[in-house]
Amino acid sequence: MENRTQSAEPMQLYLQEARKYEYLTPEKEREYATRWRNDGDRLALDRLVGSHLRLVFKLARGYQGYGLPIADLVAEGNVGLMQAAEKFDPEKGFRFATYASWWVRAAIQEYVLHNWSLVKIGTTAAQKKLFFSLRRLKARMEELDNGDLSPEAVAYIATELDVPETEVVEMNRRLTNDSSLNAPFGEEGDSEWQDQLTDDRASQESLVGDAEERRERLSFLKLGLEALDDRERAILVARRLADEPQTLEELSARFHVSRERVRQLEVRAFEKVQKAVLARSRAQQIAAADKGRDWGRGEMSRALISA
Template sequence: MTLHVASAEPMQLYLQDARKYEYLTPEQERDLAVRWRERQDRAALDKLVGSHLRLVFKMARGYQGYGLPLADLVAEGNVGLMQAAQKFEPEKGFRFATYAGWWVRAAIQEYVLHNWSLVKIGTTAAQKKLFFSLRRLKARMQDLENGDLTPEAVESIATELSVPRTEVVEMNRRLGLDRSLNTALGEEGDSEWQDLLADDRPDQETTLAGAQERQQRQQFLKLGLGVLDDRERQILVARRLREEPLTLEELSQHFHVSRERVRQLEVRAFEKLQKAVVASAREQQIAAAGKGRELARA
């Protein structure tokens, strides 16, 4: 069986495929499921899945309001349908459509959550339920504006879905402010919203220059630390180069000297480090200037 979901007219082809399959009786459905599970009968799987393609299409259409392509929603629903066929146990007495519906809905909802918004929508079951129920509840309350909900509406929705009021307010704002990057602009629709977004990331030249500068600083620091004795180096690293610096008291106990002595050693080590770094930078500048003169003469 071929599931057509990508072509010039994807949904027409998909529905043509779907109409080739007849609806199944409970007995036919059970027989096909058993043949697939026990004998890996591909023809049985084809009939079982094919007879439920229209179910996938119907469920996918229910999620068109999120601005995602219907073909993509159907494709994700088909994935859920195949997963359901792999795990269906007919002896438990449920119709395959009932069982598969859960898998199809879960697959489509997961796709919507991952692709509808640039902002992470929600991870808990309650947050997902809120995301997919908020529009329906707002419509029932005749409150479809993109602005903030009234306190009464927030309270009603939070109570019905058993979620905190703050989550209702936050989700409503996300649903109202998010905008697809592929939204067409202009009367001709020849450009998209994403075409107007500036790329704030540094260009390749800036990135390379930054990496070279960081490498140079690390080299200078390494040379500077090399002029310190072991105790000076340990104190300077502990006081100035650690994410969580040690206190003077901790170092005084470690080296068995007073806190004032530790402070003096830290200051002296830092001054020696600065002088070594400045000297190294000056030597590098002189070497670069000499190389530049040689290139100019050549």
């Protein structure tokens, strides 16, 4: 018979783990929070966070209406729970659940906003308030169709949420006109819109080739710098390789020479590096050509033997 634990859904496993932790009394909660805050006690952190896993699940369920997997919502909520544990101050007298709820909701809401639609839904506080409250207010007013809201409904919602009426209209249109990438299309409905999306990123072959080319250039540069003396190397690095290049005046003061002498040393160092890089490149080309000739002779010998 299949092992029940292996066949259980992820959320069943999560809840099974959450039930292992007992609810904390205010005294125990304060003790664990203090031990974690003052001593970095990992066991105390585990007890404090573990006893609130069920809270995360309860809050995450409130956002299931946005069509996102409950497991993902819970995972994001757990991130918020850990952030709350990092910031919680037991000396202020609040229960951890009260404090953590704000962090959990914020983490889940941020996840919903970034994943519910391809278009970024909310950036301002007013837009976020609209996104998470508009459906509830529309249901209360029985404005459940997918068209534009009536002027009276727009005015009511704007007043209720203290946001501009134009943002109410815009958010309602964005929410009602959004379509799922998993929606079927075609004559037989056997394709999804997401199948038509193209990936404009470079191929793996191009990425590997570019990385190899960068490594080769760095090795050439390292070889070229080794051909310089300490002063030439320092000047070339300061003038051409630093994020914020130094001026001739600064290097003149550093090495106690004139600005013109610094410029001459820079030019000479650059020419030395160029020569070293060109010599290395030619050596590699000759080695590659010799290897090709050896390979060709070997292939010819094998062909003659086979004949």
